Amino acid sequence: MKQKFIRKAIEIARKGMENNDGGPFGCVIVKNGAIIAEGNNRVTSKNDPTAHAEIVAIRKACKTLSSFQLTGCEIYTSCEPCPMCLGAIYWARPSRIYYAATREDAAEAGFDDEFIYKEIDIPPGERKIPMKQIERSSAKSLFTEWIKKENKTAY
Amino acid sequence: MKQKFIRKAIEIARKGMENNDGGPFGCVIVKNGAIIAEGNNRVTSKNDPTAHAEIVAIRKACKTLSSFQLTGCEIYTSCEPCPMCLGAIYWARPSRIYYAATREDAAEAGFDDEFIYKEIDIPPGERKIPMKQIERSSAKSLFTEWIKKENKTAY
Numbered sequence: 001m002k003q004k005f006i007r008k009a010i011e012i013a014r015k016g017m018e019n020n021d022g023g024p025f026g027c028v029i030v031k032n033g034a035i036i037a038e039g040n041n042r043v044t045s046k047n048d049p050t051a052h053a054e055i056v057a058i059r060k061a062c063k064t065l066s067s068f069q070l071t072g073c074e075i076y077t078s079c080e081p082c083p084m085c086l087g088a089i090y091w092a093r094p095s096r097i098y099y100a101a102t103r104e105d106a107a108e109a110g111f112d113d114e115f116i117y118k119e120i121d122i123p124p125g126e127r128k129i130p131m132k133q134i135e136r137s138s139a140k141s142l143f144t145e146w147i148k149k150e151n152k153t154a155y
Numbered sequence: 156m157k158q159k160f161i162r163k164a165i166e167i168a169r170k171g172m173e174n175n176d177g178g179p180f181g182c183v184i185v186k187n188g189a190i191i192a193e194g195n196n197r198v199t200s201k202n203d204p205t206a207h208a209e210i211v212a213i214r215k216a217c218k219t220l221s222s223f224q225l226t227g228c229e230i231y232t233s234c235e236p237c238p239m240c241l242g243a244i245y246w247a248r249p250s251r252i253y254y255a256a257t258r259e260d261a262a263e264a265g266f267d268d269e270f271i272y273k274e275i276d277i278p279p280g281e282r283k284i285p286m287k288q289i290e291r292s293s294a295k296s297l298f299t300e301w302i303k304k305e306n307k308t309a310y
């Protein structure tokens with residue numbers, strides 16, 4: 001079963017590449033032994049830098065389940081998720097992830113995954129894209145309002 | 156100018172929270188001194204775990220610019236980006252990021268940002284969401300095909 005699903009993710013990656021949708025990346029999401037969503041990279045064809053295979057598949061799976069959580073789901077992806085996709089997976093909270101190629105393999109093919117992983121460990125002000133903190137107090141008081149808010153949906 | 160834009164991001168965050176769109180997070184993207192896109196968190200109202208303020212704003216800005224890159228843009232966000240959003244920002248490649256609250260402030264308000272940052276530094280197999288590598292060779296050969304491919308758009 002695992003082999004079947006990861007091969008499907010790789011097949012989707014190849015088709016997307018051949019179709020010039022974007023990079024060679026594919027993902028399937030499985031619940032109770034059945035595929036509930038598929039996704040392939042569409043960054044360049046959709047002008048959407050967030051349209052990685054995993055993000056596309058997560059958004060579809062959540063739509064199918066009418067939920068912002070992928071409880072009990074497994075994610076099969078043709079490559080180790082980049083930090084964006086790993087973050088998305090954590091927010092979606094599936095039970096397990098299977099991946100084929102590594103971030104180093106992706107780097108060899110010219111993708112920034114490994115570079116972004118390295119940047120995360122550098123202090124914000126010293127990163128290649130400089131980050132500066134301003135106006136913390138007004139943003140903090142917003143969180144205090146959130147904590148006190150009664151009719152809210154936590155996630 | 157910086158203050159004006161970060162306050163706008165915080166105002167958008169507050170409105171989104173009051174409207175029950177999702178968590179108290181807002182973002183504006185600026186090019187040549189003008190706002191080209193705004194976004195607020197819509198995770199729970201859209202059943203989309205990827206609908207963080209920055210992702211929503213990046214997708215809009217790229218649509219506006221008809222580009223998968225935010226060259227020369229500045230991102231103003233009411234809170235330090237989570238790993239998903241930081242990754243998205245790196246893929247979009249803006250010139251600079253301003254943020255207000257920190258990941259620790261977000262954690263105090265019940266959000267997983269800090270937890271996800273910590274998980275990234277743990278080996279894949281030992282994370283709270285277990286990750287397992289399978290079928291590496293067939294995925295690697297796909298990258299070889301990508302490298303050889305002539306009519307492709309790199310990103």
